[in-house]
Amino acid sequence: xxxxxxxxxxxxxxxxxxxxxxxxxxxxxxxxxxxxxxxxxxxxxxxxxxxxxxxxxxxxxxxxxxxxxxxxxxxxxxxxxxxxxxxxxxxxxxxxxxxxxxxxxxxxxxxxxxxxxxxxxxxxxxxxxxxxxxxxxxxxxxxxxxxxxxxxxxxxxxxxxxxxxxxxxxxxxxxxxxxxxxxxxxxxxxxxxxxxxxxxxxxxxxxxxxxxxxxxxxxxxxxxxxxxxxxxxxxxxxxxxxxxxxxxxxx
Amino acid sequence: xxxxxxxxxxxxxxxxxxxxxxxxxxxxxxxxxxxxxxxxxxxxxxxxxxxxxxxxxxxxxxxxxxxxxxxxxxxxxxxxxxxxxxxxxxxxxxxxxxxxxxxxxxxxxxxxxxxxxxxxxxxxxxxxxxxxxxxxxxxxxxxxxxxxxxxxxxxxxxxxxxxxxxxxxxxxxxxxxxxxxxxxxxxxxxxxxxxxxxxxxxxxxxxxxxxxxxxxxxxxxxxxxxxxxxxxxxxxxxxxxxxxxxxxxxx
Numbered sequence: 001x002x003x004x005x006x007x008x009x010x011x012x013x014x015x016x017x018x019x020x021x022x023x024x025x026x027x028x029x030x031x032x033x034x035x036x037x038x039x040x041x042x043x044x045x046x047x048x049x050x051x052x053x054x055x056x057x058x059x060x061x062x063x064x065x066x067x068x069x070x071x072x073x074x075x076x077x078x079x080x081x082x083x084x085x086x087x088x089x090x091x092x093x094x095x096x097x098x099x100x101x102x103x104x105x106x107x108x109x110x111x112x113x114x115x116x117x118x119x120x121x122x123x124x125x126x127x128x129x130x131x132x133x134x135x136x137x138x139x140x141x142x143x144x145x146x147x148x149x150x151x152x153x154x155x156x157x158x159x160x161x162x163x164x165x166x167x168x169x170x171x172x173x174x175x176x177x178x179x180x181x182x183x184x185x186x187x188x189x190x191x192x193x194x195x196x197x198x199x200x201x202x203x204x205x206x207x208x209x210x211x212x213x214x215x216x217x218x219x220x221x222x223x224x225x226x227x228x229x230x231x232x233x234x235x236x237x238x239x240x241x242x243x244x245x246x247x248x249x250x251x
Numbered sequence: 252x253x254x255x256x257x258x259x260x261x262x263x264x265x266x267x268x269x270x271x272x273x274x275x276x277x278x279x280x281x282x283x284x285x286x287x288x289x290x291x292x293x294x295x296x297x298x299x300x301x302x303x304x305x306x307x308x309x310x311x312x313x314x315x316x317x318x319x320x321x322x323x324x325x326x327x328x329x330x331x332x333x334x335x336x337x338x339x340x341x342x343x344x345x346x347x348x349x350x351x352x353x354x355x356x357x358x359x360x361x362x363x364x365x366x367x368x369x370x371x372x373x374x375x376x377x378x379x380x381x382x383x384x385x386x387x388x389x390x391x392x393x394x395x396x397x398x399x400x401x402x403x404x405x406x407x408x409x410x411x412x413x414x415x416x417x418x419x420x421x422x423x424x425x426x427x428x429x430x431x432x433x434x435x436x437x438x439x440x441x442x443x444x445x446x447x448x449x450x451x452x453x454x455x456x457x458x459x460x461x462x463x464x465x466x467x468x469x470x471x472x473x474x475x476x477x478x479x480x481x482x483x484x485x486x487x488x489x490x491x492x493x494x495x496x497x498x499x500x501x502x
Contacts, residue, residue, distance in 0.1 A: 015454055018292050019423070019471060020282030022456070024275075027297065031271030041269050043304075044297040046278065049454075053294075076435045077455040078442035109435065116438030151457065172270070184327045184360065187367030191329035203266055203300075204328040205273070206402065220270060 005222075006169035008034055009061035010044040013054060013072040013082055014150055017046050026071045026155050033159055038168030039067060049073055054085035062089075062145050067166065069159070072150030074139065076116045083140075086147055087124035094122040099129055100137045131161035170222035174251040175231040179238040180214040182206075189237035190217070197230045199223060256473075257420035259285055260312035261295040264305060264323035264333055265401055268297050277322045277406050284410055289419030290318060300324055305336035313340075313396050318417065320410070323401030325390065327367045334391075337398055338375035345373040350380055351388050382412035421473035425502040426482040430489040431465040433457075440488035441468070448481045450474060 010030050016022040024046065031041040042065060047053050054073075061068045073082030087094050100121040109117065120137040123129070130139035130146060132154060139148040139158045148158040179186060183206050194202045200221035207214055217238075219230050235245040261281050267273040275297065282292040293316060298304050305324075312319045324333030338345050351372040360368065371388040374380070381390035381397060383405060390399040390409045399409040430437060434457050445453045451472035458465055468489075470481050486496040 015452060015471070016456060016469065017278075018282060018295065019425075020279050020286055020292075021425075021469060023279045027268075028271050028274045031269055035271055041271075042299060044269065046295040046297075048293060075455070075457065077438045078445050079452075079454050112439050113433075113435045116435040119438075153459075174270075174272075182364075184364045184367040187328045187370070188363050194329050201266060201330075203330050204326070205267060206326060208404075218267065218272065220266070 003170045003222075006039045006067070006167055007042045007065045008039050008067040008069060009065040010041055011054075011057055011061060011068060011070040012044065012046040013049060013070055014046075015048045015079075017072075018048055025152055026150070029152065029156060030069050030071075030159060033156075034067075034069070034166075035172060037163065037166065038171045039166060040169070040172060049079050049081055051081060051085050051088065054082065055089045058086060058089040058145065062143070066144060068145045070145065070147050071155050074120065074137075074147060074149055076119045080119070082147060083122055083124070086142060086145060089145075090124055090126070090142055092125040092142075095125050096121050097123045097127075097129065097138075097140075103135075103137055130158045133157045133161060172220050172222055173224060173227060174249075175219045175227050176247070176249040176251070177217050177231065177234055177238070177245045178214055178247040179217060179241070179243055179245060180212050181238065181241055181243050182213050183215045185241045186215075186237050189240065190234070193230060193233045193237065196233070197221075197226055200226050200230050202230065202234070254421045254473075257290045257318070257418055258293045258316045259290050259318040259320060260316040261292055262305075262308055262312060262319060262321040263295065263297040264300065264321055265297075266299050266330075268323075269299055276403055277401070280403065280407060281320050281322075281410060284407075285318075285320070285417075286423060288414065288417065289422045290417060291420070291423060300330050300332055302332060302336050302339065305333065306340045309337060309340040309396065313394070317395060319396045321396065321398050322406050325371065325388075325398060325400055327370045331370070333398060334373055334375070337393060337396060340396075341375055341377070341393055343376040343393075346376050347372045348374045348378075348380065348389075348391075354386075354388055381409045384408040384412060423471050423473055424475060424478060425500075426470040426478050427498070427500040427502065428468050428482065428485055428489070428496045429465055429498040430468060430492070430494055430496060431463050432489065432492055432494050433464050434466045436492045437466075437488050440491065441485070444481060444484045444488065447484070448472075448477055451477050451481050453481065453485070 123140045127140040127142040148155045203218045205216045238245045374391045378391040378393040399406045454469045456467045489496045
C-alpha cells in the first residue's frame, strides 16, 4: 500500500523579518530537516506580531496540514505574544509549566527580572513540552502545532529534539543534473518528460556562473526507480541538445 | 493630515524554496527596497508551483493589500506557470506582448527553442511591462500585482525599475540600540515604554555574541520625534538596569 504523504506548514512570526532587518533562515532549516524525516513542507507564511493575524494564520494552517511549525515570539518581552495567540487560537487558557518554571528559577535574579522570565513558563492548557538542549526554557506542542523560538540556534535545538517523534510519510528524494544550456534549449523535451512522469516533480532552475548560462534540473519524488528513469531521460535530452550532463547528484 | 500607510504582500512562488533546496533572499530585498520607498510589507507567503494554490493566494493578497509583489515561475519551462495563474486569478486571457517578443527574437535560435522562449512573451490582457535592465524578457504589472522573476539578480533589476512609479506612504524609520543585558532584565521597563508610545513598534531581539548575552532594541515608526523620545527612554532603561547603551543606529 502506498504511504500517505505527511504535510506541514511553517509560520515565521516576527516584524523583524517583514521589515527586512533580519534575513530568515528558519524556513530553510525546517524544510530540510523535517523533509529528511518524511514530512513535506507545503506552505510557509511570514506574519507580524499581531494577535488577530497570528490567530487566524494558526487556525488556517493547523486544519489544512498535518503539522504546523511556528518560530518566534516566545521570549520574555512585551512583543512576545505567540504563546497567548496559540492559546487564543485553541480557545484554551494559559497555565504555568512547573518544568519550565524550574529551569527559569535555576538562574537567580531580582524579583522584577524573575517575573519577566516567568512569562516564558506559561503554556496553553493541554500543551506538552519541546526539549531545548541549549538549556533555556522549552518550546511546546499543542495537538499538531509546534511552537519554537525564533533564534535559529534555539529553534534548531528544539526541532532536533522532535526527531523520531512525529508521524512521517515517504521521504521525498531528489536527483539533480546540470546542463550548460539556456533553459529554452531543452524546455520542449523537459515538458514531455514531465508529462511522462506525473508523479515526479521536474524543476528547471537557471543560473549564470563562470561566464556561462546553465540550468539545474531537479527531480523530486518518493519513487526511486521513477526518479532514476526520469534522470536518464533528462540526461538524454541534454545530450540531444548538444551538451554534456554534469554534476549529477542524488539527495 | 496624516499620510495613509501603503501596504504590500509578497508571494514567493517555487517548490525549490519549500523543499529547502534554495534559501530565499527575495523577500528580504523586496522588504528593504519598497520599505525605503514608503511601502510596508505586511505579509509574505511561500507557495508551491500549483495553479490552484497560486490563484487563491494571488486573489487573497491583491484584495487585502495595496500592492502584491510575486517572484518566480515566469521562465520558459513547463514548471513556469505563474503567468497563466495570474491571468486565471484576474479571469483574463493571455496575449503576446510585441515588446517582449522583440527582445526574445533578438537572439536567434532554432524554431523549437524559439517557441519555448516565446512562452515568456505571454502576458495577461491589460498588463503593462516591468523593465528588465539585465536585457532579458520583462516582468509585468496587472492592476496592483507586480510579477517578477525568481532569480535574485533579475528580480532586483525589475524591482529597481519601479522606483518612483508606485504610490507611497510615510517611510517607516528606525532607531536601534544594543544592551548587553538579558532581555528579562529590562522587559518590565520596555513594556511600560511601549505602552507610552503605541504608535512606535518596540522590538527586542536577543543575541549571544563574543561570549556575552545582549539584546537589540529596535524602534520602528513614521514619527521621528516620537522615535527620538522613545530612544531616550530605552537608553535610560538600559542605564537604570546597570548597563551602557551601545551602538545606537538610525535607519
